[in-house]
Amino acid sequence: MNKRFFFLTILTAVVIGVRAQSSDSTVARLPKTYQEDSVAEYVFSQMPDTAIVSLAGVLRNIFPVIDRTVPKAWQERIRADITMGFISEMDTEDPKPILDCYLAHSYTDSLQAKVRAVYQQTYETNHRIYPGNVAPDFSFTDTKGVKHRLSEYRGKLLLVDIWGTWCVPCLQELPHLKALQQKYGSRKDVQIMSVACDKQTARWKTFLAKHSMPWHQYLISRDGDKVLDTVYHVIGIPRFIVVGRDGKLISADSLRPSDKEFAAWFDSLVNR
Secondary structure, eight states, rough: OOOHHHHHHHHHHHHHHOOOOOSSOOOOOOOOOOOHHHHHHHHHHTTSOOOOOSSHHHHHHHHHHHHHHOHHHHHHHHHHHHHHHHHHOSSSSSOOOHHHHHHTOOOOOOHHHHHHHHHHHHHHHHGGGSTTSSSOOOEEEEETTOEGGGGGGSSEEEEEEEOOOHHHHHHHHHHHHHHHEEEETTTTTTEEEEEEOOOHHHHHHHHHSSSSOEEEEEOOOHHHHHHHHHHHHOOSEEEEEEEEEEEBBBEOOOOOOOOHHHHHHHHHHHHO
């Protein structure tokens, strides 16, 4: 099993309170020799079906399961491996609480050093897009070809929709963005904006002409696209970025407007 895919599956499963099952739908079993993915899969299959909202909370619940179900000779190793997997998948929030939780339950200096090294590498790669930091600037053009930068909108609460005209999930968000524009469009301190990743300007303009999208529309520039790729780590779209009126990131990968929790959360930001 691809390691990145495995841990992404695990993260999704534990946060919504669903135990991960093995890929062939059979009951996970401990391997005869230590294999990281197989042992981790077994551990997660033994987790209770209880929703946990933070990854540090996941670890706190995992460690007793490890103590109860995994051979003692493997316990420290699987604690470290699972922690490193979690840390490496955290790209838009500081995984320090995960590191701290692990260190409070770890007793092996060499493994602690490995986990600290993974944390440091992850931090150095991603810390610019952690909440509370000034949003890394990037550029885009409007429908007239005029270039703008994210930093121009300081003083406004920004909801930035990164999308593409070919992206079906992106299109499914459009009615929700339109509703947000209807609700907040009259406010000068709130801006709903979509930044398309299309490579063909004509295709983007044709799409806009055919669809009612009465909020701010932009097209990513070449250098802006590089920032989204290398700094914001935008791998898939739609991706929603929320920036506070002070220019600092609230979330570099927020809930989608279609999520049932989004409306109340965004409204609290508007009225903060």
